[in-house]
Structure formats: structure tokens, C-alpha cells
Amino acid sequence: MDIIPPYLRFVKGVVDCEDLTLNISRENYQDTMKMGKLRSIITKRILRLLEDEARKNEAEYLEWYKEFQYFLKEGVATDSENSQALLRLCRYDSNISEQLTSLEEYITKLPKDQNKIYYILGTSREQIQHSPYLEPLEGSNIPVLYLYIPTDEILFRSMGSYKEYKFISVETDSEEVAK
Numbered sequence: 001m002d003i004i005p006p007y008l009r010f011v012k013g014v015v016d017c018e019d020l021t022l023n024i025s026r027e028n029y030q031d032t033m034k035m036g037k038l039r040s041i042i043t044k045r046i047l048r049l050l051e052d053e054a055r056k057n058e059a060e061y062l063e064w065y066k067e068f069q070y071f072l073k074e075g076v077a078t079d080s081e082n083s084q085a086l087l088r089l090c091r092y093d094s095n096i097s098e099q100l101t102s103l104e105e106y107i108t109k110l111p112k113d114q115n116k117i118y119y120i121l122g123t124s125r126e127q128i129q130h131s132p133y134l135e136p137l138e139g140s141n142i143p144v145l146y147l148y149i150p151t152d153e154i155l156f157r158s159m160g161s162y163k164e165y166k167f168i169s170v171e172t173d174s175e176e177v178a179k
Contacts, residue, residue: 003035004042007075010068011046040081047085054089054102062100065091076155087162093125093146101145103162109143116168117161119145121153133170144170 003015015038054061065072075086091100096109106117118137122128128146137144147153156167 003039004046005039005075005079007071007078008043008046010071015042043079043082044085047082047089050089051085062091065089065100070151073149073151073155077151077158083159084162087159092119092152093148094143095129095146096143101143106143106145107163107165110165111141114142115165117145117156117165118142118168118170119147119153119156120170121147121150123148131170137170 004011050061053064069090072086072089076083076090079086087103089102091102092106094101094106096106103117120128120131120133122131125146128134134144147156153169156169159167161167
């Protein structure tokens, strides 16, 4: 058992914990409940630090995110306990901003009665903006996330929703998009 999950393998450091003895063997610590609890606490702390960094230094976080986004998305797929926290760290291109947008920011731009997160997968912003699938949403001021990585669509489909907002591809039946 590792102290941090594999998707956080970019994190380097030392853990100082009073509850663990210094002369513990690797076999002994692998099955202990203390190690599971320690792993959970450290993971949550790292995710909280990343969230704080994203909030305080957005430009620096976006630069960091471009390089490390695949690790976070791996975590969304593999760590159901922390998937919502990891989704809060993810950023996406959209029709509401020229820079990458968080799901939290996307939700603040939704009309009051809207409970769906719309997205579309494409190869570039230009290709997506000229997609016929966006026609039902033209003039509606409904934000749409632009996905360029097929993994993002797979994650959205497997998650189903974020908070109480359902993920909907604009490429689905146009009646579902119009509702």
C-alpha cells in the first residue's frame, strides 16, 4: 500500500507521523488500518492544497494544469471516494470564457432552471464552434464545455453527474438537449 494513490505520483515529500514507529517493516505497515487512514488524510490534504492554489493563483494553476491534467483525470476514473474533489480541480474550454473553466464556474453561469452540464467533443475550438450539434443551443445563453480529449467524455459518461447536474452531450438526441 502506497501512502498516496498512484494518480498523485507527481507529489514528492516526507510524511512525519507520530503514530508510526520508525522501525516498522514494510510487511507490517501494508495491512494496518493506520496506513489506510493516513493515506486518506494525505490524499484529501493534497487535493485541498491544489484547490487552494487554483483559487489563489489561477494563472499559475492553469499552467500547472496543462501539464498535470492527465493525472487528475486518472484519479477521477480510479478514486471514487475523491472523484468529486478531483472534478473540481479539472478545467475545460467553453463558450463562456476564453480561458479554461472549472465546473463550479460553469454552474454559476447556468440559467436558474438549468440542471444539466452540456459538453461536446471535438478536435479544436474552431471545429466545435462550427458543429451542427450546437445549433439547438444557439441564442440560448446555455454554456457548453468543449472537450478535446476523449477521456473527458468517458469520465463524464461514467460519472453521470456532478453534484445535482447531469452531464449531457449535445450530440445526443436533440430533444434531450432542448429540455
